Amino acid sequence: MGELLRIPAxxxxxxxxxxxxxPSSPPKAAVLVAGAMGVKASFYAPLxxxxxxxxxxxxxxxxxGIGGSRPRRSLRHFHATFHDWGERDLAGALxxxxxxxxxxxxxxxxxxxxxxxxxxxxxPAIGAALFVAAGTAYWxxxxxxxxxxxxxxxxxxxxxxxxxxxxLPMSKLGQGEDIxxxxxxxxxxxxxxxxxxxxxxxxRGGLGYSRYEGPLLAISIADDKYAPPASTAHLxxxxxxxxxxxxxxxxxxxxxxxxxxxxRPDLWEEPVSWLLGRVDGNVRTAR
Numbered sequence: 001m002g003e004l005l006r007i008p009a010x011x012x013x014x015x016x017x018x019x020x021x022x023p024s025s026p027p028k029a030a031v032l033v034a035g036a037m038g039v040k041a042s043f044y045a046p047l048x049x050x051x052x053x054x055x056x057x058x059x060x061x062x063x064x065g066i067g068g069s070r071p072r073r074s075l076r077h078f079h080a081t082f083h084d085w086g087e088r089d090l091a092g093a094l095x096x097x098x099x100x101x102x103x104x105x106x107x108x109x110x111x112x113x114x115x116x117x118x119x120x121x122x123x124p125a126i127g128a129a130l131f132v133a134a135g136t137a138y139w140x141x142x143x144x145x146x147x148x149x150x151x152x153x154x155x156x157x158x159x160x161x162x163x164x165x166x167x168l169p170m171s172k173l174g175q176g177e178d179i180x181x182x183x184x185x186x187x188x189x190x191x192x193x194x195x196x197x198x199x200x201x202x203x204r205g206g207l208g209y210s211r212y213e214g215p216l217l218a219i220s221i222a223d224d225k226y227a228p229p230a231s232t233a234h235l236x237x238x239x240x241x242x243x244x245x246x247x248x249x250x251x252x253x254x255x256x257x258x259x260x261x262x263x264r265p266d267l268w269e270e271p272v273s274w275l276l277g278r279v280d281g282n283v284r285t286a287r
Contacts, residue, residue, distance in 0.1 A: 001019075001045075002019040002020050002021035002022070002045065002048065002049070002052075002058075002060075003019065003020045003021075003022065004017070004018075004019055005017075005018045005019065005020055006018070007061070007092065007093060007096040008092055008096065009064065009084075009088040009089045009091075009092035009093075010087070010088050010089075010091040010092035010095060011087070011088050011092075012088060014064050014069075014088065014089070014092075015069075016061050016062060016063070016064065016069050016089055016092065016093065017041065017061070017062040017067060017068025017069045018041065018059055018060060018061040018062070018093065018096075019041060019042070019045065019048070019059070019060050019061075020057065020058070020059050020100070021045070021048040021049050021051070021052040021057065021058045021059075021060075022052060022057050023052045023053070023054075023055050023056065023057060025055065027055060027056055027057040027101055027104055028055045028056060028104060028105075028276070028279055029055070029056040029057070029104050029105045029106075029107050029127075029276060029279045030056065030057045030058075030059070030097050030098070030100075030101035030104050030105070030106050030107065031048075031051055031056050031057070031058045031059070031107045031108070031109055031275070032058075032059050032061070032090070032093055032094055032097055032106070032107070032108055032109070033047065033048050033058055033059065033060045033061075033109045033111075033114070034061075034090055034108065034109065034110045034111070034113075034114025034115070034117060034118065035060070035061075035062075035063075035111055035112075035113070035114050036111045036112035036113050036114060036133075036176075036258075036259075037112060037113040037176075037179065037187070038066065038170045038175065038176035038177040038178070038179050039066075039111070039112075039176050039177065039259075040062060040066065040067035040068075040176075040177060041060035041061055041062045041067055041068070042060070042067070043259075043262060044060045044109075044111070044262060045060060046262070046263075046265070047109070047262055047268065048060050050265065050268055050272065051272060051276075054272060054276055055276070056107070056276060057097075057100075057101045057104075059093060059096075059097050061089065061090070061093045063080075063085040063089050063090075064080045064084060064085070064088075064089055064180075065078055065080045065178075065179070065180040065183065066177045066179075067177060069089075070177070070178075074166075074167075075166070075167035075178055075179075075180050075181070076165070076166035076167055076181075077166070078167075078180050078181075079180070079182060080180040080182050080183055081182040081183060081186050082113075082117075082182075082183045082186040082187050082190070082197075083120055083186065083200055084182075084183075085113070085117055085120075085183065086116075086117035086118070086119070086120025086121060087120050087121070087122065087207075090114075090117055090118070090120075090121055091120075091121045091122065094106065094121060094124070094125070094126075098125065104279075105127040105128070105278070105279045106125055106126050106127055107126065107127055107128050107129070107130075107275055107276075107278070107279075108124070108126045108128070108129040108130070109129075109130045109131075109132070109275070110129065110130070110131045110132070110134055111131075111132050111133060111134065111262065112133055112134050112135075112226065112227060112258065113134075114134070115129075115131035115132075115134030115218070115235060116134065116136070116196070116197045116235065117197075118208055118212070119197060119198070119201055119207060119208045119209035119212070119238060119239060120197065120200070120201060120207055120208060121207070121208045122204075122207050122208065122211075123208070123211060124208040124211065124212050126212065126214060127214055127278055127279070128214050128215045128216070128217075128275055128278035129212070129214065129215070129216045129217075129242075129275075130216075130217050130218075130219070130271055130272075130274070130275045131216065131217070131218040131219065131232070131235070132218075132219045132261050132262075132271070133219070133220070133221050133224050133226070133227050133258050133259070133261060134218060134227055134232060134235055135220075135226075135227035135228065135230075135231025135232040135233075135234060135235045136196035136197070136231050136234045136235045136238070137150065137187070137190070137191045137196065137226075137231070138190075138191060138192075138193065138194055138196045138231075138234065139151045139153075139154055139191055139192065140194065141230060141231050141234050142228070142231070146225060146228075150191065153188070153191070154188045154191040154192050155192070158184055158185070158187075158188040159188070162181050162184055162185060166181055167179060167180055167181045167184070168180075168181070168183075168184040186200075195238075196234070196235075196238070197209075197238065198238045201238075206240065209238050209239055209240060210240050210241065211241070212239055212241065212242050213241045213242065213243070214242060214243065214278075215242070215243045215245070215278055216236070216239060216242040216243065216244045216245070217245050217246075217247065217271065217274055217275070218232050218235070218236055218244070218245070218246045218247070219247055219248075219249060219261070219271055220232040220246060220247070220248040220249070221248070221249050221251070221256045221257065221258070221260070221261065222248050222249065222250040222251065223251055223255045223256060223257060224256070224257055224258045225257070225258065226257075226258040227258060229246070229248050232246055233246060249261070249267065
C-alpha cells in the first residue's frame, strides 16, 4: 500500500485524493497514472506498486467527483467538467509530483480518459507517455452496432438521464463510479464532434496536444469494444508533435477488453520497460 494523500488541483486548489507509491531506493523517475472515466484510483494501485518495485515513484489520483474526491453530498449539485479533470486535476497532480519527486524524469501512464486528458494539460513537462486501451469516443469512429450504441448515448440516453438524475448514475448500471453532470455533458458534446477533445483544445492553442513532443506508446487491445485500435489511432492523430507508436495486443484465450490489462501483471513488463527505458538524458525532468 502506498501513502494516502490530499493534493491540490491547479487553479482552484480542490483537494484530490491520491496515493503515492515510493520505491525502496531513490527513484529514477516519477510516474503519474491517469485513470479512465468513472474508475477509482485504487484500481491502478497494483500497477503503480509494480512500477515502484521497478524503481519509479508512482502517483494515482481520483478526479474531482470520483472515489475519494467525491463530495459527501449528492453529485446532483456538484460542479465539475471533463476539462477540469485535465486542466486542473491532472495538471495539479503533475505539479505536485514534480515538487515531491524533484530532479527525475516525469512520465505518464494514461488509461482511456487519462490518455485523452494529457492533451488538456497546458504545458505537459513529461518525458514519455504510455497509453493503454485509449481512444476517442467520436461516434462515427465506430462501425456497425457499436456506432449505433455510441450515437444513442450521445444524442439520446445521456441527455435524458442527466436531465432526470442530475448526474450520470454509472454505479447503478454496474459500470463504475457515478459521473458529475458537467463531465458527462462535455463527454457527450465531444463524442458528437469529429475532433473529440481537440474541439476544446484547438481554440486554446492546442494545449498539450500541440505542445507535447516526447515519445508516446499506445497499447491497443484487439477485443476492446470501448477503444478499438481505430479509435486509438484517431487519438494519436490529435497529439500533433509526439513521436508516436501504436501496438496491438491480441489476446489468446480469455478476453482482455477495456480493463483487463490492469488485472494482468503478465502484460506489464514490456510496456513498463519501454516507459522506464525513456529515462535518459533526452527526457525532461521534474522540477
